[in-house]
Amino acid sequence: MASAADQKAVPERREEVPEKREGPERREASLAPKGHPGPRAVRAEAPPEVWPGAPTPLGARYRVGPDGVAGTNFALWAGGAEAVELCLFTEAGRNGGETGAGETETRLPLTELTHEIWHGFVPGVRPGTRYGFRVHGRWDPWTGARWNPAKLLLDPYARAVDGDFALPPEVYGHVRDWPQQHIADTVRDDRDSAPYVPKGVVVHDDAPGDEWADDRRPKTPWADSVIYELHVKGFTQRHPGIPEELRGTYAGLAHPAAIGHLRRLGVTAVELLPVHQFAHEDHLLRRGLRNYWGYNSIGYFAPHAGYAATGTRGQQVAEFKAMVRALHAAGIEVILDVVYNHTAEAGERGPTLSLRGIDNRGYYRLPSDARRYTDYTGCGNTLHVVQPNVLRLITDSLRYWVTEMGVDGFRFDLAAALARSMHDVDMLSPFLAVIAQDPVLRRVKLIAEPWDVGNGGYQVGAFPPLWTEWNDRYRDAVRDFWRGALPDVRDLGYRLSGSSDLYAWGGRRPYASVNFITAHDGFTLRDLVSYEHKHNEANGEGNRDGTNDNRAWNCGAEGETDDAEVNALRRRQLRNLLTTLLVSTGVPMLVAGDEMGRTQGGNNNAYCQDSEVSWLDWSLLDDPSGAAAGLHRLTTRLLALRAAHPVLRRRAFFSGRPRDPDGLRDLAWFTPRGAEMTEEDWYAPASTLGLFLSGRDIPGRDERGERITDASFLTVLHAGHEERDFLLPGPPWARRYELVVDTAREEQDKPPGTVHEAGTAVRLPARSVLLFRVSDA
Secondary structure, eight states: OOOHHHHHHSOOHHHHSOOOOOHHHHHHOOOSOTTOOOSOOOOOSOOOOOBOOOSOSSEEEEEEOGGGOEEEEEEEEOTTOSEEEEEEEEETTSSSOOOTTSEEEEEEEEOEEETTEEEEEEETOOTTOEEEEEEEOOEEGGGTEEOOTTSOBOOTTOSOEESOOOOOGGGSSBOTTOSSGGGGGGSBOOSOOGGGSOEEEOOOTTOTTOOOTTOOOOOOOGGGOOEEEEOHHHHHTTOTTSOGGGTTSHHHHTSHHHHHHHHHHTOSEEEESOOEEEOOOHHHHHTTOOOSSOOOEEEEEEEOGGGOSSOSSSHHHHHHHHHHHHHHHTTOEEEEEEOOSOOTTOSTTSOOSSHHHHHHHHHBOOOSSTTSOOOSSSSSOOBOTTSHHHHHHHHHHHHHHHHTTOOOEEEETTHHHHTBSSSSBOTTOHHHHHHHHOTTGGGSEEEEOOOOSSTTOOOTTOSOTTOEEEEHHHHHHHHHHHTTOOSSSHHHHHHHTTOHHHHOSTTOOGGGEEEOSOOSSSOOHHHHTTOSSOOOGGGTSTTOSSOSOOOOOOTTSSSOOOOHHHHHHHHHHHHHHHHHHHHSSSEEEEETTGGGTOOOTTOSOGGGOOSTTTSOOGGGGGOTTOHHHHHHHHHHHHHHHHHHOGGGSOSSOOOSSBSSTTSOBSEEEEOTTSOBOOHHHHHSOOSEEEEEEOTTOOOSBOTTSOBOOOOOEEEEEEOOSSOEEEEOOOTTSOSEEEEEEETTOSOOSSOOOOEEETTOEEEEOSSEEEEEEEEOO
């Protein structure tokens, strides 16, 4: 919303905004400055016939119509519109002449209106045809009305998009360079945007190669899941085993070289950074940058065309499906990071690309000053999810990606914005209620980023039982422990054991917590131990972007260094952080490249770095020092250990009590003295903590109804800067302990295998993790 100062700067409407005129004359009047051309010419040849068609499904659907005539049905919800034109495009040399932009545009009025849906069936329109809409209505930004038929609009239901979004002045519904900038967004720009914007593409529902008969969804239980967050382009762009023409694409991710890395590592799901069609922001394009992450969606049904190797006239759909099938065949689920909280149209000064021009007041949350936008996202606008047709758009999109594109789940960016009712976050909101009862969506993996930037937006632990959540309190506690910043270990104890303080309600389980130490947003794992301050100068924003709350420790030098001791300590800290993550209760999430020590040079907000800053450097695995390879081997060993032992993948919270009268408590905590922790110990400063997980006391039964038993494990975390002794607990806890992980060791290709008698002291190296498997308990 505008500040009070901004509002005072806006003059009275009658002084600088042309007087309102009623009817069609006012609707089509140009408010553009002198010298701006009006709409471009359109060919006057006889247009194709438009039959009534059907109002459902929304979007463009190729089918056989009346009398066996093939064509495409088009349907668009535009609640407040006064007229809608379907615009079909052919290139010069195809089906006739050309316009100044080198293509022919045919405009067809959609005259059928059913329940606010404009629709029509056009015989002869086949898959591969490019199209868009022009929507007529009032231009009155002061009341939120921003219809402008000079702007070609992308179908919200377009399942493929051809072309890229540049942002010249013509794609703005208002006159961007109006001399009086404080009212520029209220002056309509009548220049035609069609030559400058991508078009939707009609897609064949049953194209060859789309068959799913041989697809087998892995359906990995939540407790057994390990998530690997990756970027389609960044993961594949520099991979030497992927053919050059496939790098950076869906086909590249489906290549055996890419899938082989995932399988050897042992992850069960990839979480793809946004693959919905997205646009680049104007401020980035002016600086020669691009939106690399893709959190700027504009097409919720279309795979981003920039990641397609085979073409953008619908081929990207089949290529995406083939990628999903290849990952499924390898036992790997596909989770999409989705951005339904805002769109690429930004605030009132943003471009008119789709929803703004279709029905601005229907799609976006507007405050009492309807010229502005309610912004719970920090991106200029917020979708009005309470509106039934906006909710329909989102849920139709989600179902499409599950049923037709084969994905297995979603991570919802700024999910708290979707859970808002009229203003406040509401866990009984329409969005959450619809998801909970939907027979398709309630069965897939649902992950919330449980916050937004509005008041009351921080909702970690508050989402209903169907959901899992990114647990940033886990991230903060683990980072603080290993940099020596925790005042005591109470919070760490909760985080390591599944965060029962956050999730043990309403039938939720430990896997409601997605544990992570790094994510796409922030430092990489290597940068977390190499930098204390962000270094985002390459983003062109004066290093003002990105968080200052990094909770990082550079181990004694800022950035890259030749100091051997500092580098050795950093490698140890990487092993400490990874080991902590992978032995914690909950669902671990790794970020692509962290297992090989990827760096972004201290950039903690690389959203605009579509470059080697963000792309994975696979040559790290060939480093003669073997540092990256050793880290990779440790990660692989830990994931294999986790997969083999259900005690590390608990499906229920710890009780702290024995299951049987002669059993052990399922969870116990120890001090370096080998004694169980007391209440006083939890409140005292500590750098050493022992965690005992009993494999004999696992609740639940397997698929055959048999009791689940496993080995027991003792994890000792020591964040102190000096060595110290730790007394291994004696009977009844154990008789012997076999050391399986020692992060102080550089070589991690196999377990140490050392066996220690219970009741003896082991020497803890400075800043290290020792993981013991109990033998002869």
